[in-house]
Amino acid sequence: MRTFKLTLAYDGSGLVGWQRQPEGTSVQGVLEAALSRLEGAPVTVQGAGRTDAGVHALGQVASVRMASPHPTGTLHRALNAQLPGTIRVLAVDDAPPDFHARFSARSKTYRYLLSTAAVASPFVRSYVWHLPERLDVEAMQQAAAALVGTYDFAAFQSTGSVVGSTVRTVERSDLVVHDDTAMGRGTGGLSGPLLAYDIAGTGFLRHMVRAIVGTLVDVGRGRWPPAHVVALLGGGTRGQAGATAPAHGLFLVRVDYH
């Protein structure tokens, strides 16, 4: 048996998420169906991050064990030929036998896109949280920076979650203004100006990124000062943080391994 590492991008809009479900289209389900056809036997894939319904990926990673004798390039092309255009395999690589997409991961990076344009661009409306209002970006940037470190993120976990420890390490947390105007750079003006929040860490609680984004938006609205975020890290409850931001603005950007 060989172990493969797959790197994937997908548009989560019409999907029930990464994980196989009784109903609806999941990335795992579609991928396993395609790989099982290629293998001629049932195949199970492991994903690095179980993205929720509506969440997108620019660089999700999956691992799979198969007997396939084909070169990785052949598998790559055969796989994309079977998958819908909304799910793309970016790379297929041979991996060590003990490689596991989730357990071997060292850190993950997520991005959340916000648009404060008066009118939502038709081209990115499924990929950004549209907030047609004035946000205090500097205050949001201050609050974002305060999250870097090892803290108890219990206030940013969805209620009802049961995990051993709610302490997590955030390695990067910053909010950047992307200027993509009609005649400017970026995606040729498709998106208009965006706010992109990037967060990287060794592990994330359920809905943690979206709860952080909801809280940063509250800071941007002047509901709380940036210091409120710091206070929450000292052991706040879910009700003291902001609402969970919508799924469709969130992207799993990359997964790093040792």
Added chain:
Amino acid sequence: MRTFKLTLAYDGSGLVGWQRQPEGTSVQGVLEAALSRLEGAPVTVQGAGRTDAGVHALGQVASVRMASPHPTGTLHRALNAQLPGTIRVLAVDDAPPDFHARFSARSKTYRYLLSTAAVASPFVRSYVWHLPERLDVEAMQQAAAALVGTYDFAAFQSTGSVVGSTVRTVERSDLVVHDDTAMGRGTGGLSGPLLAYDIAGTGFLRHMVRAIVGTLVDVGRGRWPPAHVVALLGGGTRGQAGATAPAHGLFLVRVDYH
């Protein structure tokens, strides 16, 4: 009666184009239906450019005459509330009584997006012509620059077109590499690197931009040297130019008025 100037963005993916058709959804049809409801009487709109089926707009302009007593801001909000999210009104302005979106236009700017990524990004697959190959961008840029000026563009007009003169003036024609990587700038990595071809001019023949793009791609593939494009401007025929590039990579970016 008042005259209004509407500025619009739309995703042409599911549309039959700008112009009202017996079947299918057109921008003009949807817009006239919404405006007629607001006016309480049938209303006709004029568009600056009759974009074909599948062609998008970042800044189409339309003119309309209405008796509406509402401030432009109210009309703007009421209109967007009635239109689908794929068609957005970016601005509503009062215009002089003789303003006509098409006849008053001084110049139009189009953009065509190409992606040479090995795998097409799921997020821009409806907005770019995906050519997973190596193109000679410098040769394409040379050819693009040669189109600026007043020339006979007959070789770049769809066959069967009947117009008085095929002489047109191109004011701008350039190809720019947009670098939008996963952790880079632009639209937060949604598109991957793109080639954006921008062309502005006082008038365009039918399918002219798409025929030019098809020809530039042939130059990029080494089928012809950049000088071939110059030769075509001296009175070439449609068969001597490249194929018509697909509609879904084309955007009407802006319309300028005196």
